[in-house]
Amino acid sequence: MFSYMEARADDDPALLVIGLHGSPWHLYGPDQRIMEPSELAAQVRTYGPVIKKVVLLSSWSGIAPGPGSKSVAQRLALALDGTQVVGQDGFTWFAKDGAVHTTRQAFSTYVSRGPYRVERGGDVMAAMVSAAAISMEADWRKAKNARGMLGVGAGYDQFSLCPDKAMQAFEAGATFGSAIAAYNAALMRLERNEPGDRKAALALLARAAALGDAPAKARLASVGAPGAP
Incomplete structure (x- = not known):
């Protein structure tokens, strides 16, 4: 996929x-x-002030996830003080010449196990790369594979479009020792903001920080501070 983008x-x-x-x-x-x-x-x-427009080749980045919310592209534009940001309106596919198109199918499936493969020169569905991890979930849970469960969580979010399952997988990865999985699960709990989520998020950030994760330490200091959101 990298060579296609290049x-x-x-x-x-x-x-x-x-x-x-x-x-x-x-x-x-x-x-x-x-x-x-x-x-x-x-x-x-x-990159400096020369950048006037950003094209974000990330699946669904141009679509708001719900009523009253902003798309990832809109949030990036706000963070860039109004710089134009163009996101994608569905699952992003890359062609060998660098061309990009999107699809918005209601259902996708991954019928094999292991890495995602396409014929040489064939179009690549970016989210399908992440879907491959989901096919190995049972094995990685049994083996307590932290890195594997981190990938499963990413797959559920990016391919299945199911943040609740993603959070559960990240929390399993955190239990098995992945600081990044703990960090991701904490952010998702803070976003969901249901009863008990803040307390659980702080515990996850503390776990990641104890594993030496600098971003988790910084977020814990911010979120855990009195009066922090």
Whole structure:
């Protein structure tokens, strides 16, 4: 998929194209950590004022997840003080020449186990890369594979579009020792904000911080402070 993106034309210095895994709710960094739009905005700013438009090649980034909410692209635009951000309106597919299109199917399935494969030169559905982890969930739970369950959580969010299942998988990964899974689960609980979620989120952040996770330590200091949201 990286080579497909590299094939895109890059002749407009005012345009920044960013490819990330994502869902209607979240962006994910290369380590499968949930990335806040404000964090991505900080990286965009390092390019200086020359950037006038951002194209976010992340599935569903242009669609608000619910009434009264904002899309990931809108949230990034706000974090960039109004810079134009174009998101995607469905599952993102990449062609070998760098072209991108989206689909909005009601149901997708992954019929094999293990890594996602396509014929050489075939189009790649970005979310299907994450779906491969879901096929291994039972094995990874049995083996208490922390990294595997981190991938399962990402798959449920990005491919299945099911944040509740994603959070459950991340929490399993946290129990097995993944700091990033604990961090992701904490953020999702804070977003959901149901009774008991804040307390559980603080415990998850504390677990991640104890494992040496710097972002978790910073978030714990912020969220755990008196009067913090």
